[in-house]
Amino acid sequence: MKIAKRILISFLFLFVTTIQAQQNTAVIQERINKVKEKLGDKLLTTADEVIAKYIEAVGGKEATLSVKTLMYRGRFLSYGINDRTLCRYFKRPNFIKASWSKENNRYTVSDGDKVWSMTPDGRKEQDAPWAISFSHQRIDGNFIDYKNRGIKYDYLGLEGFESEHAVYYLLRRTFPDGFIEKLYFDVETGFLNSIWKMSEPWVNRPTYYYDYRKVGNIRLPHVWISVLENANPPHVLLIEEVRINKDFGENFFNDHLEKPILK
Numbered sequence: 290m291k292i293a294k295r296i297l298i299s300f301l302f303l304f305v306t307t308i309q310a311q312q313n314t315a316v317i318q319e320r321i322n323k324v325k326e327k328l329g330d331k332l333l334t335t336a337d338e339v340i341a342k343y344i345e346a347v348g349g350k351e352a353t354l355s356v357k358t359l360m361y362r363g364r365f366l367s368y369g370i371n372d373r374t375l376c377r378y379f380k381r382p383n384f385i386k387a388s389w390s391k392e393n394n395r396y397t398v399s400d401g402d403k404v405w406s407m408t409p410d411g412r413k414e415q416d417a418p419w420a421i422s423f424s425h426q427r428i429d430g431n432f433i434d435y436k437n438r439g440i441k442y443d444y445l446g447l448e449g450f451e452s453e454h455a456v457y458y459l460l461r462r463t464f465p466d467g468f469i470e471k472l473y474f475d476v477e478t479g480f481l482n483s484i485w486k487m488s489e490p491w492v493n494r495p496t497y498y499y500d501y502r503k504v505g506n507i508r509l510p511h512v513w514i515s516v517l518e519n520a521n522p523p524h525v526l527l528i529e530e531v532r533i534n535k536d537f538g539e540n541f542f543n544d545h546l547e548k549p550i551l552k
Contacts, residue, residue: 362374383400383402384398404420439465444459496514
């Protein structure tokens with residue numbers, strides 16, 4: 290099992306670093322031109338159109354809005370580190386909570402504004418770049434009602450990679466606090482393929498999303514691959530359990546407020 294895991298991680302490392310390598314722009318442009326020719330008038334040309342296609346691909350706006358709470362539990366694989374269980378919980382409109390096990394009394398929680406790291410001794414507010422990124426996460430991926438929340442999407446055209454045949458719609462997402470990400474959506478399926486953080490100190494830090502499966506009335510990716518540094522193997526999250534509209538309890542997302550603030 291350990292050998293198989295190492296082979297998997299090594300393969301993914303080679304795959305991701307190949308994608309990030311210098312690309313043959315002539316080959317990519319040829320593929321883009323073929324897509325343009327194939328789609329013709331059906332080619333999407335605005336960010337709103339791309340986002341609408343994605344929402345439809347995962348189940349539609351009604352199904353997306355019907356998800357009031359979401360929990361996923363996954364097996365976190367990282368080269369040189371034993372498997373760990375990662376749990377994340379979401380609740381509309383802005384709540385997110387993450388821990389390394391269901392029973393862990395150390396976790397991170399956010400109400401969309403502040404981010405707190407919790408220990409048995411109390412809570413500590415976080416404002417590092419990872420915390421800013423954490424606070425941006427939403428149950429709908431920031432694709433519903435984003436204009437009213439001050440999130441801006443810019444359509445950057447079509448993009449591709451020499452190492453794969455797919456062509457993607459490329460959008461830039463800018464949050465009100467100035468945090469920037471690039472998002473790649475598969476032209477054929479509409480699914481979100483990857484998000485690349487583009488703000489310091491995370492520039493060109495991608496997370497890839499694969500294996501979309503239907504859970505209830507929506508589709509969610511069950512394999513996440515994150516690259517933290519070009520020279521390091523990627524982190525892999527294999528989703529093993531998903532719960533939709535589970536009642537977490539009245540104080541599940543704000544029980545940290547009862548704890549003392551740590552300096």
